[in-house]
Amino acid sequence: MRLTCPLCGERDRREFYYYGSDDYLRRPAEGAPAAAWDDYLHNRDNPAGETRDLWYHEAGCGQWLAVTRNTVTHAVLAVDLVAPVAQKRGRK
Amino acid sequence: MRYSGFKVFTEGLFGNKGWKPAWRDPAPKAEYDAIIIGGGGHGLSTAYYLAKNHGLTNIAVLEKGYLGGGNVGRNTTIVRANYFLPGNSEFYSHSLKLWEGLEADLNYNVMHSQRGLINLFHSDGQRDAFARRGNAMVNQGDDAELLDRDGVRALLPYLDFEQTRFPIYGGLLHRRGGTARHDAVAWGYARGADQRGVDLIQNCEVTGIDVENGRVTGVQTTRGAIRAKKVGIVVAGRSSQVAAMAGLRLPIESHILQAFVTEGLKPVIDHVISFGMGHFYISQSDKGGLVFGGDLDFYASYAARGNLPMVEHVMEAGMTLMPMIGRAKVLRSWGGIMDMSPDGSPVIDRTGIDGLYIDCGWNYGGFKAVPASGWCMAHLMATDQPHEVARRFTLNRFATGDLLDEEGTGSQHNLH
Numbered sequence: 001m002r003l004t005c006p007l008c009g010e011r012d013r014r015e016f017y018y019y020g021s022d023d024y025l026r027r028p029a030e031g032a033p034a035a036a037w038d039d040y041l042h043n044r045d046n047p048a049g050e051t052r053d054l055w056y057h058e059a060g061c062g063q064w065l066a067v068t069r070n071t072v073t074h075a076v077l078a079v080d081l082v083a084p085v086a087q088k089r090g091r092k
Numbered sequence: 093m094r095y096s097g098f099k100v101f102t103e104g105l106f107g108n109k110g111w112k113p114a115w116r117d118p119a120p121k122a123e124y125d126a127i128i129i130g131g132g133g134h135g136l137s138t139a140y141y142l143a144k145n146h147g148l149t150n151i152a153v154l155e156k157g158y159l160g161g162g163n164v165g166r167n168t169t170i171v172r173a174n175y176f177l178p179g180n181s182e183f184y185s186h187s188l189k190l191w192e193g194l195e196a197d198l199n200y201n202v203m204h205s206q207r208g209l210i211n212l213f214h215s216d217g218q219r220d221a222f223a224r225r226g227n228a229m230v231n232q233g234d235d236a237e238l239l240d241r242d243g244v245r246a247l248l249p250y251l252d253f254e255q256t257r258f259p260i261y262g263g264l265l266h267r268r269g270g271t272a273r274h275d276a277v278a279w280g281y282a283r284g285a286d287q288r289g290v291d292l293i294q295n296c297e298v299t300g301i302d303v304e305n306g307r308v309t310g311v312q313t314t315r316g317a318i319r320a321k322k323v324g325i326v327v328a329g330r331s332s333q334v335a336a337m338a339g340l341r342l343p344i345e346s347h348i349l350q351a352f353v354t355e356g357l358k359p360v361i362d363h364v365i366s367f368g369m370g371h372f373y374i375s376q377s378d379k380g381g382l383v384f385g386g387d388l389d390f391y392a393s394y395a396a397r398g399n400l401p402m403v404e405h406v407m408e409a410g411m412t413l414m415p416m417i418g419r420a421k422v423l424r425s426w427g428g429i430m431d432m433s434p435d436g437s438p439v440i441d442r443t444g445i446d447g448l449y450i451d452c453g454w455n456y457g458g459f460k461a462v463p464a465s466g467w468c469m470a471h472l473m474a475t476d477q478p479h480e481v482a483r484r485f486t487l488n489r490f491a492t493g494d495l496l497d498e499e500g501t502g503s504q505h506n507l508h
Contacts (some may be wrong), residue, residue, distance in 0.1 A: 001399050012401075013399060013401055014401045018390050018391040018392075018506055019506055020345065020392075020504075020505045020506050021345070021392070021505075034491065035491065038490060038491035039341070041434070041490070041503070041504070042343040042434050042490040042491075042503070042505075043341045043342060043343050044332065044341070044342070044343070044344065044345050044505065045332065045336075045341065046332035046333075046342070046344055046345050046346055046392065047332075048330070048333055048346075048394040051392065053391070053392060055391075071346075071392055071393050071394045071395070072394045072395055073395065074393065074395050074399075
C-alpha cells in the first residue's frame with residue numbers, strides 16, 4: 001500500500017504511522033460526561049469497507065493526514081491534510 | 093461413531109467404506125433455546141460446552157461460510173499459558189488444562205503437542221521481567237523454567253547467539269506449551285457438539301438481530317428468521333458488524349496479522365520459539381513446514397492479506413535469529429482479521445441487551461483460548477453470570493479503567 005501525501009507525493013507505507021479512526025478529530029468538549037470520553041477513546045464503527053483514519057507522515061513532511069480508504073480492498077481513495085479537515089469541523 | 097485405533101484398522105481392512113460424515117447438515121428450525129453466531133473455534137466450543145456442561149441441546153450454531161473457515165483455520169497453532177496479570181493468568185491456565193484433556197474428551201485427535209515454548213531474552217532487564225513472569229506462572233500452578241544462555245544453547249544450538257543487536261542471554265521455558273492442529277480443533281468441537289444434538293448450520297449468514305423492549309428475540313438470516321431467547325455473538329474480526337445489528341458500538345478495531353509457512357523440511361525445530369524483540373515466532377508443523385509469523389501490519393483492515401513491509405520485516409527477524417532457515421522456500425503466506433481491543437485482552441460479557449452475549453476481542457491470541465473461551469461463554473449464556481476465570485473480561489472495563497493490559501503499553505487501539 002502506498003499513500004499519496006498532499007505535500008510529498010506518493011510514498012511507501014513505511015513512511016507513515018497509523019494512529020486510528022478519524023473519531024480522534026471529534027474530541028468531546030471540556031466537561032463532557034465520562035461516557036463521551038469512553039466512546040471517543042475506545043468505541044469504534046470499525047467498518048468493513050470505506051473508512052477514514054489518521055496517519056502521520058513520520059518519515060516525510062511530519063503532517064497529520066486524514067486518509068479515506070477501503071479496509072477490504074486496501075484501495076486509497078483520498079488523502080487530505082488533517083488541519084483543514086479539522087477546521088471544517090469547527091476546531092481551531 | 094466412536095473413533096479408535098481399532099476402527100482405523102478395521103476400516104483399512106474393508107476399503108474405508110464405513111466412515112460417515114462427522115456431523116449432520118440440518119436445516120434451521122424456526123426456534124431454538126439459544127443461538128451462537130459464528131462457527132469458528134470459539135463458537136463451536138461454546139456450543140459444545142453449552143450442551144456438555146449445561147445440558148442445553150436445543151441450540152444452533154449459525155455460520156455464514158463453512159465451519160472453521162476463519163481465524164481458527166489461519167493461525168500459527170500455538171498453545172500456551174504464560175500470562176502474568178491476574179484475570180488473564182487463571183483463564184489461560186484453565187484453558188491449558190482443558191487442552192490437556194481435549195483429545196480424550198472429544199474423542200478426536202487434535203494433535204496437541206506439548207513440545208515446549210521458549211521465550212528468548214536479550215538483556216539483564218528483560219531477564220528480570222521474564223523471571224517475574226515465570227514466578228507468576230508457577231504461582232498460578234503452571235510451569236516455567238528460566239534458562240541461561242547455555243541452557244538455551246543445549247535446546248536450540250542453531251540460533252545465532254552472537255548477533256550484535258540482540259545477543260541471546262537466555263530464555264523462559266514453558267514445557268507444557270506447544271502446538272495443536274488448528275483445523276482439527278474446530279472439527280473436533282463441531283463433531284462433539286453435533287453428537288449432543290446441536291444444529292450446525294452452514295452457509296447461513298446473520299443479517300439482523302431482533303431486539304424488543306431491550307430483550308433479544310431472535311435473528312434474521314439468509315435462510316430465514318430464527319427465534320431464540322439467547323443469542324451469543326462469537327465472530328472474531330467481524331464483531332463490530334454483527335454487534336452493530338443490535339445497535340452496539342464495540343471497543344474493537346479489526347487489524348491484519350500475517351503468517352507464513354515454508355515447504356516441508358526434515359525435523360529441525362523441536363520447540364516453539366518466540367523472539368519478542370523481533371516480533372517473530374516459529375515452530376515446525378508435523379508435515380515439516382516451518383510455521384512463523386510476526387506482528388500486526390498496524391492499520392485497520394479486513395483484507396485477510398497483508399502488506400509487503402511486514403513480510404520483509406518478518407523474514408529479516410527470522411534471518412537474524414536463525415540464519416539456517418535462509419535457504420528454505422516460503423510456500424505461502426496469509427492474513428487473519430484480528431479483533432483488537434484497546435488493552436489487548438478479550439471480552440466475554442453481557443451486552444446491555446437481555447439475552448445477548450458477546451465473546452470477542454481475542455486480538456492475536458485466540459487459538460490457545462478456544463477451550464476456555466467456549467467453556468466461559470457457555471457458562472455466561474447458561475447462567476447469566478460470568479465464569480470465575482473470565483470475570484475480568486468485561487465490556488465496560490475501558491470506561492471504568494479496570495484494564496487488563498498485559499503488555500503495559502496503554503489502552504489505545506494502535507498500541508497492541
